[in-house]
């Protein structure tokens with residue numbers, strides 16, 4: 001069971017508040033050092049596929065490793081939506097990060113329109129088709145319509161999507177999309193939900209702590 005806190009473009013709480021929790025934190029680049037120094041398993045929110053070169057604004061796997069960062073998110077829907085991330089660039093980032101020794105949480109998920117059109121399975125199949133199993137690869141099922149909206153997939157919807165994803169690619173699957181202390185229990189209790197990727201609720205120390213404790217109780 002893995003709980004990952006995605007702090008997005010926020011300062012986030014004092015990283016020391018999370019010391020002792022079995023969780024990883026994915027802060028903005030400017031807070032990576034703080035989180036590493038606090039002894040947290042720290043992931044970046046993105047990583048470039050080249051180890052070095054003229055790629056202004058990007059950060060490479062060796063640069064992250066040098067800082068003590070142990071993993072990275074890849075393909076978050078906000079990267080796909082606003083920054084031109086494609087299945088191909090997600091594949092390149094994932095492969096390079098894994099080859100360099102970083103762990104990866106690769107995010108996939110359908111939009112509201114795609115779900116309503118009955119295209120969820122096709123979208124997940126397409127997004128996963130560019131990835132290969134790896135011991136350090138974890139997937140996150142993040143329906144786009146549930147991220148930051150307060151709308152969460154039901155436990156049944158999450159279970160169905162996760163089971164489908166695992167039938168295509170052998171990897172643990174986290175659920176992400178408005179996970180809150182109240183909704184975490186029923187979602188994490190699903191047999192194919194292997195953890196959560198938490199945005200908004202990870203910015204509140206008490207909420208995030210409760211979600212981590214809920215996860216620990218379910219799998220103990």
Ligand code: PEP
Pocket residue numbers: 006008142146147148149150176177178179197198199200201
């Ligand atoms: C996310 O940032 O990946 C996310 C799922 O955010 P939220 O929990 O706020 O929906």
